[in-house]
Amino acid sequence: MSVQAPAPPPQAVGYYPQGQPAGQSQQSSTTVVIQGNNDAPMGMALQDCPITTKCPSCKSNVVTQIKFEIGCITVLVTFLLCLFGFYLCCFIPCCVGRCKDVVHLCPNCKYIIGKYKRM
Template sequence: MAAPNAPPPAEIYPPVPQDQAAYPPVPQDQAAYPPPQPQQQPPPPQQQAAATTVVVTQPAVATAVVFRDVPVIITDSKGQQVQTQLEYRSGAMVFIIAAVIFILGFWCCCCIPFCIDSFKDVYHINPTDGSVAGVYKRI
């Protein structure tokens, strides 16, 4: 193995010529790179017309009010937003539960579903005019 500072062997690398005469001159018509072209100036900016702004509006979409067992906010006939009042009324679910209790033999307890609001239908009342705004039926 050769020493780290030793020059490489001569047989691996070809000898480097000492004068430039060893290389033939490159003719000007066959130059490696074409001559630089003068840069063209971009055309002057033309006067542009004034920008037109187009405003697109979407029509107002009425959101559907979902009536459940909690008060909701509605718009009354006068355009005011009001919160509905709840009124519980016996519906089909109350009568079905009462019938099942009666059939099971607990006839003395069949009036209990008529006292529980969770089994009744919910009527949403408009407080300004007293009309029914919506109904949530359990069944």
């Protein structure tokens, strides 16, 4: 009675780069650049503090200048304060930067780089 060794696994048929033996996978990385509307520059996460980025308008590396604007969350909090009877306090969210949206501007050309919306 003779025992036969198991057959080797079949090799995949396909294109292998030169110097790449069959059966070994080639590792590669892919960089994805996301370009959207004016809400976030090139996939960057905007917050309520200045960031370092490249201005799409003047093509210079800058630290953004920030400006606060009244947004949806500011109006909502003001409305809720009025609704619950806090008439004297209802305009406080309009004075607090943490309740407002943040606009990131280029300090050189004043181009709007992006907006951080709280809601």
